[in-house]
Amino acid sequence: MSDHNALQDLVADVLDSASAPDELCAKFDELGLFAVGIDENRGGSGGSLRDLAAIVEAVGFAAGSVPIVEFAVARWILAATPDRGVGHGAATAVLVDASAADVAAGPLTVSSVAGARAVDTVILWTNDGGAVALSTAGDGVVVEAGEDLAGFASDTVSASAEAARLVLDHSLDSHSVADRFALLRAAALTGAVRGAYALTRDYVRTREQFGAPLVKLPAVASGIATMRTKVLETSAALSAALAIGDGAEVDGTTSVLAARIVASRCASDAARMAHQLHGAMGTTMEYPLHGLTKALWTWRDADLPESEWSRRLGERVVRDGEPSAWRETEGSSS
Known part of the structure; x- marks a missing residue:
């Protein structure tokens, strides 16, 4: 697979x-x-x-x-x-x-x-x-x-x-299940941020104001570009978390907790900007945006509060030392 x-x-x-x-x-x-x-x-x-x-x-x-x-x-x-x-x-x-x-x-x-x-x-x-x-x-x-x-x-x-x-008599580490929740929830949030961005991008490209698409307005163009950065942030954080290898274990990695925290923050930002760029259209039952943004808010707060994920990340860094919080990609200079 x-x-x-x-x-x-x-x-x-x-x-x-x-x-x-x-x-x-x-x-x-x-x-x-x-x-x-x-x-x-x-x-x-x-x-x-x-x-x-x-x-x-x-x-x-x-x-x-x-x-x-x-x-x-x-x-x-x-x-x-x-x-x-x-x-x-x-x-x-x-x-x-x-x-x-x-x-x-x-x-x-x-x-x-x-x-x-x-x-x-x-x-x-x-x-x-x-x-x-x-x-x-x-x-x-x-x-x-x-x-x-x-x-x-x-x-x-x-x-x-x-x-x-x-x-249950299991073979899992005490942190492994919470870490797996964190990683998979980051993946769900990454998808929902992408979904909200795609819907908003299409909206501002097709909706016209004063004879031109909304995206031609500088403020709208800036907003949709900022939403795009949220997609890139969540995707990069998730990729870093998954870069530990294709095994099934994610326990003990700071990148997993970082991905969860980044995804939560980007979820809040993406939901807010999506509704700002849609205006009243984003809250109507017939239009799908509210489904995505409610999912973003729900998954952002699921399992444990964002503050708890941050606390756990801090504990990992203290336990393993500052270098554990950084990844050096292949070919990068020190």
Whole structure:
């Protein structure tokens, strides 16, 4: 799996062919897209992390409602669990700010769980690197359907003290799952920034004011050029994060956290400029811009606050030294 254009074309076709979120999830699952980046001998679809990032970016470009990040991370966690491989039903993953011991015992309520109503298992990744599997069909477990700002399925899962849950014996590092969330979310944001830019660029090129396209106005031309820089920033940061190699591990790399932070900042900037350049047109229900910008705002704030990603980046640099924060490309001078 290496033709990223073909992968992204496939995702675009699937997103165009399915209208309801459950249809999308079923089609993505049928095609094995949630399991890309996982070795076939572990129940995955093969391919690399780059391939998965390309798929996620394509979903972001269209502001697709399929929870590709959460479902893919859940599959990856399960594939790293000796007693539970990929293929045991649909699963989603969420970061929880609690220890494994606290999550494994006693009542709990977890909000903002993507697609919980449509899966068999919710994987709760704890702040000390534990993984706890909770069956959505188990006794004492209630899933309350909800939506996030973008209108995507974002549910609340509650479990009583008596609800059965399984602490997974996995082989992942304590930081690896949060890092994978960071990288894939950066890919989704990169796609959505590109999508917002493409839509805005076409709008200012075709919409006329005083007998000429809007882009002929200096202020508009400057604005669309600035939006283009946001596309380049996010793409460069994501490329740097993926330049660690085509393996599946991203743990411990400052470039991954930097990509997440850059993508968040560019998401805010791109959404604001897109609406400024569209004016009132950008807020109408019939026009697709609001779907992209709401996705940008939703994914920007997903998983952990931007300030927490920044704190983690600072901790990595302190731990590994300042040189760890810089990359020297081949052929560059020192």
